[in-house]
Amino acid sequence: MRKKETVKRRRRDTGPITDTQVLRVLSSARRPVGIDELEEILGRDRSGRRDIMRLLHSLMAKGRVTELKNKRFGLTREMDLLSGTLWCTRGGNAFVIPDTEGDKDVFVSSRNLNHAVHGDRVTIRLDHYRGRLEGKVIRIIERKSNVIIGFTKLSDNRLYVIPEDYRYQTEYLVSQPRRQVHDGELVVARVTAFPGEKIEPECTITKVLGDLTSVAAIGRFVEYKHSLSRRFPKHAEDEARLAVAALTQRGRADQRDLGFVTIDGKNARDFDDAVAIERGAAGFTLHVAIADVSHYVRPGSLLDQEGSKRGMSIYFPDRVLPMLPKTLSNGICSLNPLEDRYTVTVTIEFDRNGRALGASFRPSLIRSTMRLTYEAVEKAVVENDRKTRRKLEPCLAALTDMAELAGLITSTREKRGSIDFDLPEPEVVLDIKGGIRQIVRSPRLYSHRIIEEFMISANEAVARYFNAKNIPALFRVHEPPERDKLRDFERLLQGLGIGHGKTGTPRGLQDVLSSVKDTNYEFIVNRVLLRSMKQARYFPRNKGHYGLASDSYLHFTSPIRRYPDLVCHRILKGALAGRPPVYNEDELAAMAGRLSERERLVMEAERELEDRIRILYMKDRVGEVLEGVISHVTSFGFFVELSEVFVEGLVLISSLGDDYYRFEEERFRIMGRRTRKSYRVGDTVTIRVVMADVSSNRLHFEVATDAGT
Numbered sequence: 001m002r003k004k005e006t007v008k009r010r011r012r013d014t015g016p017i018t019d020t021q022v023l024r025v026l027s028s029a030r031r032p033v034g035i036d037e038l039e040e041i042l043g044r045d046r047s048g049r050r051d052i053m054r055l056l057h058s059l060m061a062k063g064r065v066t067e068l069k070n071k072r073f074g075l076t077r078e079m080d081l082l083s084g085t086l087w088c089t090r091g092g093n094a095f096v097i098p099d100t101e102g103d104k105d106v107f108v109s110s111r112n113l114n115h116a117v118h119g120d121r122v123t124i125r126l127d128h129y130r131g132r133l134e135g136k137v138i139r140i141i142e143r144k145s146n147v148i149i150g151f152t153k154l155s156d157n158r159l160y161v162i163p164e165d166y167r168y169q170t171e172y173l174v175s176q177p178r179r180q181v182h183d184g185e186l187v188v189a190r191v192t193a194f195p196g197e198k199i200e201p202e203c204t205i206t207k208v209l210g211d212l213t214s215v216a217a218i219g220r221f222v223e224y225k226h227s228l229s230r231r232f233p234k235h236a237e238d239e240a241r242l243a244v245a246a247l248t249q250r251g252r253a254d255q256r257d258l259g260f261v262t263i264d265g266k267n268a269r270d271f272d273d274a275v276a277i278e279r280g281a282a283g284f285t286l287h288v289a290i291a292d293v294s295h296y297v298r299p300g301s302l303l304d305q306e307g308s309k310r311g312m313s314i315y316f317p318d319r320v321l322p323m324l325p326k327t328l329s330n331g332i333c334s335l336n337p338l339e340d341r342y343t344v345t346v347t348i349e350f351d352r353n354g355r356a357l358g359a360s361f362r363p364s365l366i367r368s369t370m371r372l373t374y375e376a377v378e379k380a381v382v383e384n385d386r387k388t389r390r391k392l393e394p395c396l397a398a399l400t401d402m403a404e405l406a407g408l409i410t411s412t413r414e415k416r417g418s419i420d421f422d423l424p425e426p427e428v429v430l431d432i433k434g435g436i437r438q439i440v441r442s443p444r445l446y447s448h449r450i451i452e453e454f455m456i457s458a459n460e461a462v463a464r465y466f467n468a469k470n471i472p473a474l475f476r477v478h479e480p481p482e483r484d485k486l487r488d489f490e491r492l493l494q495g496l497g498i499g500h501g502k503t504g505t506p507r508g509l510q511d512v513l514s515s516v517k518d519t520n521y522e523f524i525v526n527r528v529l530l531r532s533m534k535q536a537r538y539f540p541r542n543k544g545h546y547g548l549a550s551d552s553y554l555h556f557t558s559p560i561r562r563y564p565d566l567v568c569h570r571i572l573k574g575a576l577a578g579r580p581p582v583y584n585e586d587e588l589a590a591m592a593g594r595l596s597e598r599e600r601l602v603m604e605a606e607r608e609l610e611d612r613i614r615i616l617y618m619k620d621r622v623g624e625v626l627e628g629v630i631s632h633v634t635s636f637g638f639f640v641e642l643s644e645v646f647v648e649g650l651v652l653i654s655s656l657g658d659d660y661y662r663f664e665e666e667r668f669r670i671m672g673r674r675t676r677k678s679y680r681v682g683d684t685v686t687i688r689v690v691m692a693d694v695s696s697n698r699l700h701f702e703v704a705t706d707a708g709t
Contacts, residue, residue: 175204
């Protein structure tokens, strides 16, 4: 009979326990362990049980530890289990996106969901079914939300809410119907019984949203759907007001005479960064001063907790959902002109070719001399507009030097292979009543590039400093695309007749983008390549940034509107002062995962807002004939990006009545069986707008002319 494996016991300890210690014990045991044994191994008595249980619950929430029915705890991975986020499809099946880095998504059949719904964090058991890896949900770690947005439906004198998002395939019975709610209304509801908890899932209606007939209404809808907060809790507002105090120079470099200026959009209200430049015989000295938000927002404070939860500011066409209260974001932290402000300055020395030679960092006190806009700088420096140049005379020489240095930095970055996507960004222009006047292409100016290059340089400088000193932080990592994605991209290029060299390097991909610049294929090639890329994320250790071809990168330059930047400010200031680290690596890893997930949620919310606003704009254009480019082909049809307005709609394959069409995935096209007519990615087509339904988020076209080839 084999002896039970044992783990070496430790002597009694009174120091703090970390999740790393708990994971190490569970790994060494090579079997699930009970709480009594954990106490003994960690050298704790009964008084330490609360700390151990807190860590175990934290690790279970992260999906790294699973509790078994016999009250034992084991490593999730060692039990053929996997934890992650459930992503449901229109057909009812789902995929689990793993929590752990490097694991691939796992398919979960609808029969194995066990009452989990889209967005839930779950633990699944891995198994092989008909030769492929599948998962079965065995535990719901955390529900995504107890709030649903949907349409009311009356059936047999009972009122239901049907979620407007097709990924939530459950009807909820309204347990306490409001008398004033009618059939077919859009409402916000709170779930009182999830699937599996009662005979029928139940909810109560908390708000009637009405119709999505305005930008403001769509904004409110998106806020509720994605649990975005506009208002701050009173305690956070109070703390923000108390944080404002008189400024002193103590412990800071006085840089008020360096001639700093801010360059931002004309509608900007929060100014994170200011720039100044000095030109010498050997090159340039660039000063990038960033608002010292960390001076006002202390780690662990109520204000910090609220900022951490929000993760970043969110910008809608008609409003901003700030990360921090306006007392800070638009007030004492904002680098407003002619006002003294606390900052952290990154000073970078460049040679005459735009190569960075070294950098230094210091807490500082600055005063912005002018608040400039991108448009004004463009007119003065690029277009040489006399009137604007006279207006900007006090800083014109500095702006000219900045433009020159930015060009040199761009050239240096391009030589190392940085990928520069040139995709048009839509800008929603509102009238004075908040209605949509038009949707236009937001111009990309050279003045934008000046600030982009300076911010990238500052971010790289801080990242390299941390990397050289082996300091963990919230690095911004971007990994190479998967080989399968690149092969698909290469097939697209071949189908379009575009020659290419090596696509396995950033330099090779940038060469492809350069080759299609100012051609009919520029938009579609940029779009498909961007979709082939992995999403950048936060990570506690440096892994480089593929898209920028940068060996070290992080976010430092926007602490007013991005929480990771605030974290990096705290780490840098602590390192410069020789203080112990503000965060350990485990804390940073947890923070990185949560903030990356928050970023994805915000991006999804912003994308949904943009889509619905575009559909609202197209409601008055139903029946119009417009020209566009096929941007994506699927088994059920193809998407067309309109040239005149930046809107994408779907042509259903069922609307093509002249033939039976089949989907040829390898060739990015659908092909008629009889006529051999095809519709391929990159083709120009003429369409008619046939449906624009904001509520269902659907914009449908039909082919208006014989545009196939």
